[in-house]
Amino acid sequence: MMNLLEIKNLHASVDGKPVLKGLNLSVAPGTVHAIMGPNGAGKSTLSKVIAGHPAYEVTEGSMEFEVNFKMKDLLSLEPDERARDGVFMAFQYPVEVPGVSNETFLRTAFNSISKAQGAEEMNEEQFRKFLQKKMDLVSMDSRFLDRAVNTGFSGGEKKRNEILQMAVLSPRLAILDETDSGLDIDALRIVADGVNKLKSPENAVVLITHYQRLLDYIVPDYVHVLANGRIIETGDKSLALKLEEKGYDWLLQ
Amino acid sequence: MSDKGQTQGLTTEGLTTKIDQGYKYGFVTEIETEQAPRGLNEDIIRLISSKKNEPEWMLEYRLKAYRHWLTMEEPTWANVSYPKIDFNDIVYYSAPKKKAEKQSLDEIDPELLKTFERLGIPLGEQKRISGVAMDVVFDSVSIGTTHQKDLEKVGVIFCSISEAVHNHPELVKKYLSSVVPISDNYYAALNAAVFTDGSFVYIPKGVRCPIDLSTYFRINASETGQFERTLIVADEGSFVNYLEGCTAPQRDENQLHAAVVELIALDDAEIKYSTVQNWYTGDKEGRGGIYNFVTKRGTCKGARSKISWTQVESGSAITWKYPSCILLGEGSQGAFYSVALTHDKMQADTGTKMIHIGKNTRSTIISKGISTGQSRNTYRGQVKIMPSASGARNYSQCDSMLVGDKSNATTVPYIEVKNETAVLEHEATTSRISEDQLFYLKSRGLDTESSISMLVNGFCKDVFKQLPLEFSVEAVKLIEMKLENSVG
Numbered sequence: 001m002m003n004l005l006e007i008k009n010l011h012a013s014v015d016g017k018p019v020l021k022g023l024n025l026s027v028a029p030g031t032v033h034a035i036m037g038p039n040g041a042g043k044s045t046l047s048k049v050i051a052g053h054p055a056y057e058v059t060e061g062s063m064e065f066e067v068n069f070k071m072k073d074l075l076s077l078e079p080d081e082r083a084r085d086g087v088f089m090a091f092q093y094p095v096e097v098p099g100v101s102n103e104t105f106l107r108t109a110f111n112s113i114s115k116a117q118g119a120e121e122m123n124e125e126q127f128r129k130f131l132q133k134k135m136d137l138v139s140m141d142s143r144f145l146d147r148a149v150n151t152g153f154s155g156g157e158k159k160r161n162e163i164l165q166m167a168v169l170s171p172r173l174a175i176l177d178e179t180d181s182g183l184d185i186d187a188l189r190i191v192a193d194g195v196n197k198l199k200s201p202e203n204a205v206v207l208i209t210h211y212q213r214l215l216d217y218i219v220p221d222y223v224h225v226l227a228n229g230r231i232i233e234t235g236d237k238s239l240a241l242k243l244e245e246k247g248y249d250w251l252l253q
Numbered sequence: 254m255s256d257k258g259q260t261q262g263l264t265t266e267g268l269t270t271k272i273d274q275g276y277k278y279g280f281v282t283e284i285e286t287e288q289a290p291r292g293l294n295e296d297i298i299r300l301i302s303s304k305k306n307e308p309e310w311m312l313e314y315r316l317k318a319y320r321h322w323l324t325m326e327e328p329t330w331a332n333v334s335y336p337k338i339d340f341n342d343i344v345y346y347s348a349p350k351k352k353a354e355k356q357s358l359d360e361i362d363p364e365l366l367k368t369f370e371r372l373g374i375p376l377g378e379q380k381r382i383s384g385v386a387m388d389v390v391f392d393s394v395s396i397g398t399t400h401q402k403d404l405e406k407v408g409v410i411f412c413s414i415s416e417a418v419h420n421h422p423e424l425v426k427k428y429l430s431s432v433v434p435i436s437d438n439y440y441a442a443l444n445a446a447v448f449t450d451g452s453f454v455y456i457p458k459g460v461r462c463p464i465d466l467s468t469y470f471r472i473n474a475s476e477t478g479q480f481e482r483t484l485i486v487a488d489e490g491s492f493v494n495y496l497e498g499c500t501a502p503q504r505d506e507n508q509l510h511a512a513v514v515e516l517i518a519l520d521d522a523e524i525k526y527s528t529v530q531n532w533y534t535g536d537k538e539g540r541g542g543i544y545n546f547v548t549k550r551g552t553c554k555g556a557r558s559k560i561s562w563t564q565v566e567s568g569s570a571i572t573w574k575y576p577s578c579i580l581l582g583e584g585s586q587g588a589f590y591s592v593a594l595t596h597d598k599m600q601a602d603t604g605t606k607m608i609h610i611g612k613n614t615r616s617t618i619i620s621k622g623i624s625t626g627q628s629r630n631t632y633r634g635q636v637k638i639m640p641s642a643s644g645a646r647n648y649s650q651c652d653s654m655l656v657g658d659k660s661n662a663t664t665v666p667y668i669e670v671k672n673e674t675a676v677l678e679h680e681a682t683t684s685r686i687s688e689d690q691l692f693y694l695k696s697r698g699l700d701t702e703s704s705i706s707m708l709v710n711g712f713c714k715d716v717f718k719q720l721p722l723e724f725s726v727e728a729v730k731l732i733e734m735k736l737e738n739s740v741g
Contacts, residue, residue: 051696054688083698095693099711108707109697116698148711165697 004029004066004173004204005050011060011229012042012049019045021229022061027173029066030201034215034240035208037226038248043208044092046226047177051089052079065173083109084116086203088171090162092178097149102161105149106131106168113169134167138194156187163194170198175206180214192217212244225251278531282368282473289346295319298446301346305415305449308422318435318445325439331602332631332663333571335507335544343509344477345447349391368471385496385723386411388452388468390481395450400464409493410455411466414482417453424455428486432515432552432579440511441548444480448513451481456491456522465721467496470510472532472543478509485515487522489555496724497528507535507570512547520555520582525563527720529728532568539598542570549576550606553585553614561588563719565728566603567735575633577606580614580642587616590716592728594735595628595660604634604651604665609642609675618649621713624660625736635667638675645675653683654712656705656736706733 005027012020019042027033037043049056050063052074064071067085074082097105111121122130135142138160150158159179166174176195180188195205195218207218215223215237223240225233225248233239233251289300298319302312327338349362368391386400388411395413404411410421417425435445452468472479487493510532516524526549535542545568551560562576578587589605607616616636624630636647653662664681686708694704710717710729717725 051692053692078701079692079695080698080700080704083696089696091693095687095689097690097694097708097711099714100707105694105697105707108703109694109699112700112703113698169697 001028002066002069002071003027006064006071007050007061008063009061010046010049010058010063012045012056012058014045014056018059019056019229020049023226023230025224025231027204027206029172029204030199031221032199032205032207032218034220034223035206035226035231036210036212036223036240036243038252041226042229043226044177047089047092047175047206047208050074050082050173050175051087052077052082054079080112083169083171084113086172088166088169088174090159090166090174090176090179092181094150094153094158094162096151096153098151100149101146102149103128103131103145106165109165110168131168134164137167137197138163139190140164155182156184159183159191160187160194163191167194167198170203172203173206174198174203175208177208178210179207180209180211188214189217212240215240227252278533282364285350286347287350288344288348288477291344292341293319293343293345293447297345301447301449304346304348305418307415307418310422310426311418314429314435315446318442319447321436322439322442322446325442328439331573332629332633332665333573333600333602335571335600338509338544340443345480346449347473347477348449368473385465385467388413388466390450390452390468390470390479391473395452398452403464404462407460407463408457409460409462409466410453412453414448414451414453414484417484421453421455424486425453425484428484428515428517429482430515432517432550433513433548438548440546441513444482444511444513444548447478448480448482451483451512451514452485453483454485454493454495456487456493458488459490460488461491462493465494465496467498469498470512472508472510478511480510481512483512483514484517485524485526486517487519487524487558489519490521491519492523494525494721495527496721497526498531507542507544509544509546510569512549514547514549514576516551516560518551518553518555518558518560518582518585521557522555523559524551525561526551526576527563527724529565529720529724529731530568530572531731533570534568534597534599535570537597539570542599543568545569545572545574547574549574550579551577551587552579553582553587553611555585556582556611557584558582559586559588561590561719562605563588563590563716564592564603565716565720565731566591566593566601567731569601570599572599572601572603575604575606575635577608578616579608579610580616580645581610582614583611584613585611586614588719589616589618589620589634590719591620592623592713592716592732593621593630593632594623594732595625595630596735597626597628599626599628601629602631602633604632606635607637607647609636609638609645609647611642613644614642615645616647618647618651619715620649620651621716622651622653622662622664623656623709623712623732624653624662625656627659629661629663631663631665633665633667635669636677637667638670638672638677640671642672643674645672647675647677647679649677649679649681650715651679651681652712653681654709655683655685705736709733709736 003026007025010023063074065074107127224231388398532543593601595601620632622630632651638645
């Protein structure tokens with residue numbers, strides 16, 4: 001079967017400083033990958049490079065994404081084009097957008113992606129109904145809709161809002177960049193439930209996390225260790241437990 | 254994240270390929286006009302006054318203002334720069350030729366009707382915009398006012414100031430220059446000497462004006478200055494919503510627009526004054542465009558009266574204006590809501606003055622400045638609490654947004670408090686459309702252009718929501734169009 005995401009020998013720098021140094025990663029549809037690793041290993045850089053953040057420069061290697069059964073070069077696409085092809089990143093630090101209501105933002109995003117994919121756009125009323133179902137998934141109440149995007153949201157609310165966006169946009173590849181950090185146990189469960197309900201044989205999830213705790217709720221098919229800008233070890237869920245117990249040092253020797 | 258990356262993000266993507274819609278109001282109407290000779294002296298003033306068939310007291314008022322103006326110095330304190338204006342090289346009166354008798358709206362020169370239709374303002378009986386009464390001013394004269402009969406039924410007077418001088422001299426005498434004295438400032442004195450037309454509004458006691466009132470100003474003739482004068486009086490317990498719009502043809506030379514607007518609100522009266530200013534800005538190199546040097550001031554004369562100024566300033570080569578409120582009546586309230594967008598080489602120095610004199614007076618200032626290109630955008634605002642103003646409160650919020658790395662934003666607040674019981678809050682921010690905000694929206698599938706317009710609309714929301722609905726839709730479109738043309 002064709003992979004959804006294929007990254008080969010990826011090198012990337014930020015402000016001229018190399019962070020990723022020859023990273024390889026293949027993600028098949030229907031799979032869940034966890035990427036763990038010490039601080040500064042390049043985990044967040046990887047997620048930003050996949051989503052196309054302009055401050056990160058790819059200096060070598062390739063990154064391809066399956067669109068209509070063909071592998072497409074992601075690196076030549078703008079972040080909005082990647083999103084319209086089905087790539088989504090849940091931000092570690094979701095950005096505040098003052099004055100723009102969450103609902104308007106979600107509807108605009110949804111319609112721009114639907115339009116690009118040749119699907120029906122929704123009017124306000126249709127979208128409100130559709131949105132209600134998605135909000136139930138992440139236990140958000142409708143007061144969220146009138147508030148400005150992430151503005152004045154608590155840390156947990158921001159993270160849940162990211163999962164709500166993911167539920168609304170139904171991406172084929174979702175990268176969750178430390179979505180679990182700063183969440184209490186109840187919020188973590190809500191977020192994990194939301195992600196689990198969105199899993200399907202067609203889409204894939206990449207979880208970037210520091211803690212094995214999240215993996216109790218979202219069970220990964222693969223666990224990768226990212227260190228010094230490369231994936232140095234891949235295993236199944238038991239690898240995460242081993243890391244929890246022994247740390248990373250034994251792998252870095 | 255570096256600003257450099259952000260600038261690249263904004264300049265290299267999508268927007269440059271957008272169709273340059275330019276300034277769609279830039280056309281010239283070919284029409285026979287009657288003009289005064291260039292220059293300014295007492296004879297010109299006598300000529301203007303006689304063209305308008307004015308009573309002697311009006312001529313005296315003008316001459317007094319002119320003589321005072323001669324003793325004044327042109328002010329230079331604003332954060333704007335431009336070549337010295339030669340006041341003797343301006344035409345002070347230009348009017349479409351017309352029959353001697355005052356015409357009904359349906360007899361207006363078809364060229365003029367066509368002009369206003371192109372500007373989106375149908376004047377013909379059939380096509381008139383319902384719900385808004387319009388006074389349209391073309392160069393130096395008002396060419397007509399719609400819905401006058403409907404307004405007369407409830408006692409509302411809405412006409413050109415020239416008509417008011419003839420038909421309601423007692424009101425004009427009582428209130429003209431009662432808020433902005435002829436000696437107030439250089440441009441106000443000049444305006445008093447040479448003003449040619451503008452609107453007059455009187456809302457009688459207890460009347461809620463049933464429709465919005467609007468004046469549309471159009472400068473057409475070249476080398477002509479427009480000096481309009483607007484006077485709005487809201488008697489006790491009355492209410493009026495007033496809208497002002499303006500455009501001018503695209504010309505290479507600069508043109509002067511020096512208006513004076515005076516508002517008077519008596520006990521429990523409320524005036525809401527909204528402006529969408531879209532004078533020609535000059536071209537990308539800064540050639541041409543309107544110098545918009547305007548004095549706007551309202552007096553909340555009565556107890557519990559309210560005046561609000563809402564402005565969307567998106568035009569003119571140079572904007573220099575501070576719509577202000579004198580809060581005289583006990584418990585009166587003043588508000589200023591402003592969006593000022595500058596692009597290319599535009600310069601804007603705008604803000605407000607809130608002068609608290611009465612007890613328990615309140616004022617609110619919300620100013621949003623957006624600078625793109627190489628433009629200069631200054632907020633200048635004064636809040637003054639006089640010793641008599643016990644319990645006065647002010648809230649000010651002045652936010653600036655920079656797009657690109659060559660634009661400039663300055664905030665200059667002046668605060669003077671002479672009563673200890675006053676409570677003032679002031680917030681100010683300057684932000685760039687950040688790379689992270691833009692990336693966030695783009696990563697959700699919005700292209701650069703929609704992302705920027707979403708960010709800017711969000712930034713201006715507190716002001717846009719103060720505008721009447723149709724005006725707010727127009728303002729949003731105007732800002733989006735200007736951004737498309739300038740962010741690139």
